[in-house]
Amino acid sequence: MSGYGTAFSLLRAQAGDAWRDYTRHAFVEGLKDGTLPRAAFLHYLRQDYVFLIHFSRAWALAVVKAETHDEMLAAVATLNALVTDELKLHIGICEAAGLSQAEVFATKERPENLAYTRFVLEAGYSGDLLDLLAALAPCVMGYGEIGTRLAAETTSDSYADWIATYAGAEYQEACRAAGTLLDAALIHRLGADYASSPRWDRLCRTFRTATELEAGFWQMGLTP
Numbered sequence: 001m002s003g004y005g006t007a008f009s010l011l012r013a014q015a016g017d018a019w020r021d022y023t024r025h026a027f028v029e030g031l032k033d034g035t036l037p038r039a040a041f042l043h044y045l046r047q048d049y050v051f052l053i054h055f056s057r058a059w060a061l062a063v064v065k066a067e068t069h070d071e072m073l074a075a076v077a078t079l080n081a082l083v084t085d086e087l088k089l090h091i092g093i094c095e096a097a098g099l100s101q102a103e104v105f106a107t108k109e110r111p112e113n114l115a116y117t118r119f120v121l122e123a124g125y126s127g128d129l130l131d132l133l134a135a136l137a138p139c140v141m142g143y144g145e146i147g148t149r150l151a152a153e154t155t156s157d158s159y160a161d162w163i164a165t166y167a168g169a170e171y172q173e174a175c176r177a178a179g180t181l182l183d184a185a186l187i188h189r190l191g192a193d194y195a196s197s198p199r200w201d202r203l204c205r206t207f208r209t210a211t212e213l214e215a216g217f218w219q220m221g222l223t224p
């Protein structure tokens with residue numbers, strides 16, 4: 001069990017190797033042992049800042065696609081955490097490294113970044129909350145899983161701030177809340193036996209594609 005809910009565990013298991021390729025990518029291992037070049041990290045952070053803007057838009061879309069007040073509350077809380085806390089972390093780390101906020105704002109979006117965020121947004125635009133959450137879950141919970149593992153296994157302080165953010169109580173709580181939202185949204189729309197629904201395969205495919213696009217994002221990070 002992952003601790004991020006039942007549906008996430010099922011989706012993660014069916015993603016198979018793709019999940020491992022994402023969460024144990026060379027970029028992640030470089031964060032863990034400090035061998036990731038600083039230039040690659042800063043390049044990644046600038047792209048991730050652009051990513052988070054679109055990712056926030058996708059969570060705003062989750063507010064739009066919500067069908068109950070509890071769903072709205074959960075989506076609003078995540079949206080607020082992204083805009084208020086996570087985007088600030090990126091600006092702070094970039095500023096500490098000598099990159100101004102204006103430079104970060106002006107970052108040109110790489111195709112790997114564009115492909116991923118627009119895939120997530122499109123899943124939400126053309127589908128319902130389940131399609132959107134299936135595309136969002138690898139981002140949210142994947143970083144939660146990576147943060148927790150790296151905090152336990154890290155052998156360097158080089159990327160301690162980054163690791164602490166994703167291993168931290170606040171981010172972990174956001175992952176649990178997203179897991180609770182996903183479980184409840186599935187049951188609300190498809191019933192308790194949602195994994196037998198005709199929609200399940202497609203939700204699994206969406207989750208897996210988003211997982212593959214996350215691995216592509218790390219790979220982009222290695223090539224500034």
Ligand SMILES: Cc1ncc(CO)c(N)n1
Binds near residue numbers: 140
């Ligand atoms: C690419 C990517 N995926 C997930 C997260 C976690 O929010 C992030 N910051 N960036």
